[in-house]
Amino acid sequence: MTRAVLSAGSNVGDRLAHLTSVVDRVADDLVAVSPVYSTPPWGGVEQDDFYNITLIVDGDRGPYDWLALGAELEQDADRTREVRWGPRTLDVDVITVSDGDDVVRSDDPQLLLPHPRAAERAFVLVPWLAIDPAATLWTPAGFEAVADLIERIDPADIAGVVPVTDPPPVRSR
Ligand SMILES: Nc1ncnc2c1ncn2[C@@H]1O[C@H](COP(=O)(O)OP(=O)(O)OP(=O)(O)O)[C@@H](O)[C@H]1O
Ligand SMILES: Nc1nc2c(c(=O)[nH]1)N=C(CO)CN2
Numbered sequence: 001m002t003r004a005v006l007s008a009g010s011n012v013g014d015r016l017a018h019l020t021s022v023v024d025r026v027a028d029d030l031v032a033v034s035p036v037y038s039t040p041p042w043g044g045v046e047q048d049d050f051y052n053i054t055l056i057v058d059g060d061r062g063p064y065d066w067l068a069l070g071a072e073l074e075q076d077a078d079r080t081r082e083v084r085w086g087p088r089t090l091d092v093d094v095i096t097v098s099d100g101d102d103v104v105r106s107d108d109p110q111l112l113l114p115h116p117r118a119a120e121r122a123f124v125l126v127p128w129l130a131i132d133p134a135a136t137l138w139t140p141a142g143f144e145a146v147a148d149l150i151e152r153i154d155p156a157d158i159a160g161v162v163p164v165t166d167p168p169p170v171r172s173r
Helices: 015-025 063-076 122-131 146-151 155-159
Strands: 002-010 030-033 037-039 050-059 091-099 106-108 111-113 136-139 142-145
Touching: 002 015, 002 063, 002 122, 015 050, 015 063, 037 122, 050 063, 050 122, 063 091, 063 111, 091 111, 091 122, 091 136, 122 146, 122 155, 136 146, 142 146
Parallel strands: none
Antiparallel strands: 002 050, 002 091, 030 050, 037 050, 106 111, 136 142
């Protein structure tokens, strides 16, 4: 049994439906899911805004099983890999995995854990904090409170991450 924090994003097609497919797929393992946030594109590629959610899941799966689940969902959304950090129907990233009290660390390029860019991404951290105000992320500098990491991100980036009220957000269960 492991606990994973997953981040899902979409900026092509029916964004809400793509995110809902993730929530539906992990429903049995779901601990919490954030509201849907509208987020400006991160990474320097000019493209449409994303919808993003962060999920916490508990399941009888190892780290690579969470990665495989994300890849399956991306395939189901007809995801094609083109531009790095470019437009996509669905992207599911594994942000961090814990096994009891231990945080899983991995330097396998197929599964880097914790996700090396999570600490810089308002679109991951803001939704995560909304469902877990005490969340921490292991970084090369040690454990950091997600709330503190957010303080270090450019306020303009944080301000761009806004809950979507219309259409309505996926409800936390
Ligand atoms: N923690 C992780 N979560 C998801 N994929 C990962 C992770 N670590 C490594 N990968 C690998 O990253 C590869 C490329 O993923 P993808 O094309 O979705 O990257 P990206 O989402 O554009 O960029 P980023 O990795 O910065 O989020 C995948 O083949 C996957 O095996
Ligand atoms: N706002 C936002 N920007 C992104 C996202 C995402 O999910 N949300 N995913 C990306 C793929 O790596 C690149 N940029």
